[in-house]
Amino acid sequence: MSSTDEIIRQWRHFGWHEKFRDVLGQNSKLVEKQIVCLKNSREKTTIWQLMITDGIEVLPVVLKIYKPPLKENHMVEMKMYQKASLTLQEFMPQIYWMERNVNGEEVWMFMEFVRPLRGQIKLTPKHFDAIIPTVAKFHATTFESQLEQHSNISDSWLPHYDSQSMALERSKHIEKTKKYLDLAMKDPGLRGVVEPSYTAIQQILQKGPVFFPEIMASGQSLIHGDLHVHNISCQNATTNQDWKIQFVDWESAKYAPVWFDLVVLVEILLDFRKDWQKDAEEIRSHCAHLYSEEMKKYGITFQTDPLQLLKMTYLQRTLEKRLLNHLRRVVRGEKSQLLERYLEKTMVWGKELGLY
Incomplete structure (x- = not known):
């Protein structure tokens, strides 16, 4: 090293x-x-x-x-x-x-070197108002037909979410998720965590790998793919002026449905921030509609309600891989901060959105 x-x-x-x-x-x-x-x-x-x-x-x-x-x-x-x-x-x-x-x-x-956002401010939900407009502008630059104008990006090196190879990978992950759910049910220490949602989630997994066609219909662009706050930088976040945000750590970049970045930026952060969770519905609703309004400035509109798209994409991301990752961890004896959140929200939103 x-x-x-x-x-x-x-x-x-x-x-x-x-x-x-x-x-x-x-x-x-x-x-x-x-x-x-x-x-x-x-x-x-x-x-x-x-x-x-x-x-x-x-x-x-x-x-x-x-x-x-x-x-x-x-x-x-x-x-x-x-x-x-x-x-x-x-x-x-x-x-x-x-x-x-x-x-x-x-x-x-x-x-x-661009200064990391973390460490400059104590992050609060209101700071999404300074971040989301840049995310929308970034997405709009390569949204759908806009990508064709940039041959330097649309070359074969860029992973595409709707490619045959990535679709096959998602199907394999879902099959593994089913197996790890069974393994967790056989573990006395995990059975109590998994059992309340086991039957419903096994039923939901049968509907994959595309759980919500609305996500693809909402449009694709180049996305960052790992847009949590550690990968957001700006020169000076202590002012109320334009932060001139830049993103770092582009290893997960791909051409994919735009709402995946919003899930990581907003919803995964809500999962970790217990102090925000009492206001979670208000925060996610505000962020989803703010993003939608910002995209309208570039002539991009969504036919499905933005809040529903955020929830759908969260479940798609969870069911196609993230649930597997965290089940695998706990089966191996490791800890997971998110497993119970994934199970709970899959049950609640899965029912709300008609998955079971």
Whole structure:
């Protein structure tokens, strides 16, 4: 795994100060005592903050290191920065350059540092009003026929939700979910959690992998795919002015129904924030309709009620993979914060939306 010493060694070996002079238009050097590891992801990627100085001012830079063998999601993220950034420059940090074949087959990507939203403010539901307009603008840029105008994005490297391969993968996940429900029922410690919803959810799973055609009918665009608040950055969230939001960590990007990003941004956060849950219906309703109104500004309207679309997409996401992931965890003896929420909301919203 990379270390501070390794970064310094490679910096000197490749003479990266020369490249930064080309990028920044001035002589620069690495501040070796201010290298900080921001994230270590199971020894596949690491993210570092570097400080580059011209002797007077200091510029923070993000270094993301991809370890071989490169996974498909790593390739997607690199392509996003190489190709999609031409169209989506407003929504993502600037890439300075990628250095390939470091330590053999590693890829080192140097990019603009944009301050994470978390840590700048204490997040409250009202802050969705500052975030959702940018999400809508991002989606509208590649919504449906708009994508055809951007051949740099619509190449074969971009995963498509409605592709045969992804549909087959969802079907396989649903079959595994059925099996893990059975395994949980056989576990004395889990049976009490699963049993109240077991019969209904097994019945619902038979209707997959497309549980709500309305989600596809609502339209697709390039989505971020993992749009939780840790992946949202902006230069200054303490002002009431435009935050100039940018999104980071594009490994889950795909062409897919737009409401998946709203589910992660709003509904999954509600699942974690117990202090918000007493006002959950008001929050989700406001966010769903705000997003719908913002999309109207770009000529995009939804035939199905926005709140229903949010709930439908939450259940689709839960049933096609997330429920499996959390059942697998608890069967292995690990903890899950979301399993009971998934089961409860599948029962309540499944009945409300006619799944059983």
